[in-house]
Amino acid sequence: MRYCMRCGRGNEDSARFCGGCGAPLESVPNAGYPPQSNPYAPPPPASPYCGRCGRPIPPGYTACPTCGSPAGEGLAFCRACGRPLPPGATSCVCGAPTSAAYYYPVRQKSRVAAGLLGIFLGGLGVHNFYLGFTSRAVVQLVVSLLGYLLFWLILPLLAALGIAIWGLVEGIVILAGGRPVDAKGVPLKD
Numbered sequence: 001m002r003y004c005m006r007c008g009r010g011n012e013d014s015a016r017f018c019g020g021c022g023a024p025l026e027s028v029p030n031a032g033y034p035p036q037s038n039p040y041a042p043p044p045p046a047s048p049y050c051g052r053c054g055r056p057i058p059p060g061y062t063a064c065p066t067c068g069s070p071a072g073e074g075l076a077f078c079r080a081c082g083r084p085l086p087p088g089a090t091s092c093v094c095g096a097p098t099s100a101a102y103y104y105p106v107r108q109k110s111r112v113a114a115g116l117l118g119i120f121l122g123g124l125g126v127h128n129f130y131l132g133f134t135s136r137a138v139v140q141l142v143v144s145l146l147g148y149l150l151f152w153l154i155l156p157l158l159a160a161l162g163i164a165i166w167g168l169v170e171g172i173v174i175l176a177g178g179r180p181v182d183a184k185g186v187p188l189k190d
Contacts, residue, residue, distance in 0.1 A: 006180060006187045012058075017068030019061030021187070024068060054084065111188035115175030122167015123160065127174065132183030140167060 001010045002025050009020035017024055050057055050064035057063075063070045083092060109131060118127035125140030140163050147160020173179055174188075181187055 011065060015065035017063060017065055019058065019063055019065045022063035022068045022070050108186055108189040109182050111174060111177070111190055114188065115171045118167050118171020118174055120171075122169075122171050123164030125163075125167065127167065127171060131179075134183075 002013055002015065003010055004018035004020060004023055004025060006018065006021050006023040009018055011019055011025060015025060049055070050067060050069055053064060053067040053069065055064065055066045058065065085092060114127050114131055117130055121127065123140065123144045125137035125144075128134070128137035128140065143156075144160045144163045147156040147158075147163070150156040170179075179188075
């Protein structure tokens with residue numbers, strides 16, 4: 001099983017491109033991130049064939065694992081039967097139309113902004129709010145505020161200090177590319 005470094009999806013060992021986002025698969029493992037579903041991915045193909053190379057697209061894939069073309073793109077082959085199409089064709093001999101698939105808009109968040117928020121305001125969980133990890137962010141915020149309000153007690157102060165270090169480390173990890181996606185599975189932009 002090879003994992004995509006951009007979206008975290010597991011792919012077959014023989015695949016050269018991710019079936020979830022179409023990114024080229026590298027030989028580097030996925031740094032421990034489990035596969036994540038991406039709600040902004042294009043809809044699954046209505047047919048089992050790639051429009052660019054004509055090879056079958058496995059069920060559940062949104063991009064061709066052979067050429068990396070997103071499902072629904074490409075007008076060289078019919079997406080319904082896999083036959084070659086003549087240039088400028090509006091339909092195949094099997095009757096399938098050659099229109100392009102609809103894609104959902106994706107709003108990517110900045111990796112640099114998330115990393116800097118983690119370094120400077122990580123103790124308050126601001127970077128996790130920004131990336132959509134609200135449960136983790138609320139824990140960081142509550143523990144930090146309680147620690148600062150009850151500073152005369154040593155235990156809450158140590159907890160707040162630990163949360164601040166946790167935020168600093170997360171900020172550095174984000175800047176180094178260790179967390180490639182936000183809470184929705186959308187890849188972070190540089």
